[in-house]
Amino acid sequence: MRIDILPIGQFDENSYVLHDRGHVLLIDPGRHPALIMKKIDKDETADAVVLTHGHCDHTGAADDIAEAYDCPIFLHPQDWILVQKNPYGRSYEQPIYRPLSELKEGKQTIGSFKVEIIHTPGHTAGSILLRYRDVLFTGDTLFAGDIGRTDLFSGSEEQMIDSLKMIASMTDDLTIYPGHGPQSTLQQEKKTNPYLAQYL
Numbered sequence: 001m002r003i004d005i006l007p008i009g010q011f012d013e014n015s016y017v018l019h020d021r022g023h024v025l026l027i028d029p030g031r032h033p034a035l036i037m038k039k040i041d042k043d044e045t046a047d048a049v050v051l052t053h054g055h056c057d058h059t060g061a062a063d064d065i066a067e068a069y070d071c072p073i074f075l076h077p078q079d080w081i082l083v084q085k086n087p088y089g090r091s092y093e094q095p096i097y098r099p100l101s102e103l104k105e106g107k108q109t110i111g112s113f114k115v116e117i118i119h120t121p122g123h124t125a126g127s128i129l130l131r132y133r134d135v136l137f138t139g140d141t142l143f144a145g146d147i148g149r150t151d152l153f154s155g156s157e158e159q160m161i162d163s164l165k166m167i168a169s170m171t172d173d174l175t176i177y178p179g180h181g182p183q184s185t186l187q188q189e190k191k192t193n194p195y196l197a198q199y200l
Contacts, residue, residue, distance in 0.1 A: 049062045054081075082154070116131040122161075164196055
C-alpha cells in the first residue's frame with residue numbers, strides 16, 4: 001500500500017492517491033486533475049473517486065478524473081445537494097456533472113478496495129471517514145490538533161459533538177490523513193487534540 005499526498009489549491013486541501021495491488025482510489029481530488037493523475041502509473045487501474053464531503057476544495061477535479069478513467073464518483077447522499085444543480089440552475093458548491101454513486105454506512109467494496117464508511121455529520125450533513133486497513137481518511141471532520149468548522153451550509157455543532165464522541169471510542173492504532181494539514185495518529189489526537197480529548 002502507498003499513499004500519495006498532494007496539498008492542492010488555495011486552502012492546501014490534501015488530495016490523496018491510495019495505491020494497492022495495482023489499483024487506485026482517488027480521495028478528495030480538489031484541483032489540478034493532471035497533477036493528480038501523474039501519480040497513477042500506466043499499469044494501474046483507477047477504481048473510483050471517493051469524496052469525504054461535498055465542498056468544492058475537495059471535489060474540484062472529480063469530474064475530470066472520473067471521465068479520464070471512466071470510473072465512478074462516490075459521495076454520501078446527504079451531501080449530493082451540495083454538488084447537484086437545484087431548480088434555479090445553481091448548486092451550493094461546485095457542481096459535479098457525472099452520475100454519483102452512494103457511500104453507505106459500514107463496510108463497502110469500492111472496486112478492489114474493501115473499506116469502511118463512517119458517517120460523521122457536523123462539518124456537513126454527509127461528511128464521512130474512510131477507513132482502509134489501519135488508515136483513516138478524515139476529510140474536514142478531524143485534523144491534527146483541530147476539527148472542521150460547523151457554521152457552513154448543513155453543518156451542525158451538535159452533530160459534530162456526536163461524531164467526535166464516536167471517533168473518541170475508536171481504536172488508537174489508526175493513522176489519520178485529514179483534509180488539510182499534516183497526518184497524525186488517533187492515539188496522538190486523543191492525547192493532544194482538545195476537541196477530541198474531552199470526550200474520552
